[in-house]
Amino acid sequence: MKRAALYMRVSTDQQAKHGDSLREQRDTLNDYVKSQKDIKIFAEYIDDGISGQKLERDEFTRLMNDVTAGNIDIILFTKLDRWFRNLRHYLNTQETLEKNNVSWNAVSQQYYDTSTAYGRTFIAQVMSFAELEAQIDSERIKAVAANKIQQGEVVSGKVPLGYSIEKKRLVINDQSEIVKAVFNHYLTYNSMRKTVGYMENDLGIQRNYQSVRNMLTNKKYIGEHRNNKEYCPPIIDSSDFYRVQELLKKNVKHNTKRTYLFSGLVECAECGKAFTGQSTYNKYFRKSDNKYIDYSSKCYRCTQNRNNIRRCSNKKIYYEEKMEAELLKIIQKSIKNHIATFEGSNKKIAKKNDRTKKIENKLERLKKAYLNEVIDLEEYKKDRSALVSELEKIELEKTEQPRDLSAYKKILSSDFLGQYRSLTESDKKIVWRSIIKKIIVDVEGNIDIVFL
Numbered sequence: 001m002k003r004a005a006l007y008m009r010v011s012t013d014q015q016a017k018h019g020d021s022l023r024e025q026r027d028t029l030n031d032y033v034k035s036q037k038d039i040k041i042f043a044e045y046i047d048d049g050i051s052g053q054k055l056e057r058d059e060f061t062r063l064m065n066d067v068t069a070g071n072i073d074i075i076l077f078t079k080l081d082r083w084f085r086n087l088r089h090y091l092n093t094q095e096t097l098e099k100n101n102v103s104w105n106a107v108s109q110q111y112y113d114t115s116t117a118y119g120r121t122f123i124a125q126v127m128s129f130a131e132l133e134a135q136i137d138s139e140r141i142k143a144v145a146a147n148k149i150q151q152g153e154v155v156s157g158k159v160p161l162g163y164s165i166e167k168k169r170l171v172i173n174d175q176s177e178i179v180k181a182v183f184n185h186y187l188t189y190n191s192m193r194k195t196v197g198y199m200e201n202d203l204g205i206q207r208n209y210q211s212v213r214n215m216l217t218n219k220k221y222i223g224e225h226r227n228n229k230e231y232c233p234p235i236i237d238s239s240d241f242y243r244v245q246e247l248l249k250k251n252v253k254h255n256t257k258r259t260y261l262f263s264g265l266v267e268c269a270e271c272g273k274a275f276t277g278q279s280t281y282n283k284y285f286r287k288s289d290n291k292y293i294d295y296s297s298k299c300y301r302c303t304q305n306r307n308n309i310r311r312c313s314n315k316k317i318y319y320e321e322k323m324e325a326e327l328l329k330i331i332q333k334s335i336k337n338h339i340a341t342f343e344g345s346n347k348k349i350a351k352k353n354d355r356t357k358k359i360e361n362k363l364e365r366l367k368k369a370y371l372n373e374v375i376d377l378e379e380y381k382k383d384r385s386a387l388v389s390e391l392e393k394i395e396l397e398k399t400e401q402p403r404d405l406s407a408y409k410k411i412l413s414s415d416f417l418g419q420y421r422s423l424t425e426s427d428k429k430i431v432w433r434s435i436i437k438k439i440i441v442d443v444e445g446n447i448d449i450v451f452l
Helices: 013-020 022-035 058-068 087-099 117-150 176-189 192-201 209-216 238-250 320-371 377-397 406-411 416-421 425-435
Strands: 002-010 039-048 074-077 103-106 163-166 169-172 266-268 275-286 291-302 436-441 447-451
Touching: 002 022, 002 058, 022 039, 022 074, 039 058, 058 087, 176 192, 176 209, 176 238, 176 425, 192 209, 209 238, 266 275, 291 320, 320 377, 320 406, 320 416, 320 425, 320 436, 320 447, 406 425, 425 436
Parallel strands: 002 039, 002 074, 074 103, 266 436
Antiparallel strands: 163 169, 275 291, 436 447
């Protein structure tokens, strides 16, 4: 008696509607086995919702393990496209079957015969066309999805937190406040661990680290998706979103033993690589009691000039205590210059926004004048074209969003230094990371601050 494996597969509900349902496949295969006197069923293998172009199918893998274990003599399936829709995968699998003396039969397509060269060539040609059909379908689906995205329509039922689907489009719901709270929390503390804990303990939402990172990097929250910059209404301001991205790029690893105030911020002026924090351990002799005292200092060194790596000429060690003192000495003056630069830029952006609103109001009044027959169609077209052209020119000039300077202005307060010295090291670290993008240091010990 031949030991038979019954293999069944559907990839979509649409296939089931066209006579390829799992139930119909099972009935067909069982009817075939009953009509044969030398076949008995060893096991059934069912892959539900998996494309025939994929080789990694759970039940298919189990079937091939049984083949190599010598448990199968013949594999039965209804049609060839239930077995494979990829020629390369089919040929590789066929080689394994032949090594283990296992044959197969498409019971609804008895004209396939693998015992002759002509039969094997015919099957290879059929598989080629099946693969081509599957690829054409895939390209068609991708094109439809791309068109929907361009029109601002959703292409799946999976919706980011803070949005709902209405009339095939994303709309903001009440949970958007949760999204804003999560982004603000990360901007404040710059800690994935604290943000995950905040979501679970304060907001009652349990998410893992990767899920929260995916949320913080999802461009739909600023209204963008793929090539559509106006895909949906934004929840997060774009300037805040990109500040989060800059902080995430630093990928700071927290040292559980010591807090390094400037970890992930210090950059080498010579090679442009990041510095890492480390501790140095020394002894000094205390004359008062004739004892050697151990002490340690936190410092930073270029990653390209540590241990056996000698790729940078910057061999200098920058001690944290000295770097902190230098930053406190120059920070307020540097911030004043920074604010002055961006306040001027913010004023320009505000003026452009005012001009945009005025032109939009003119367009609305022009439309009403035409509808009320105050002006004719030709005059309406002419005036509208001029206003639209002016509006497009302003939009091209808009290359940035207004900067939020409130965090910088707090540091200019008269009691900042006193407040700073009363903070814990963790809080001091948060202060620096809330305003500084990077600290560039050279071999002479000079510091250049790049603000967020």
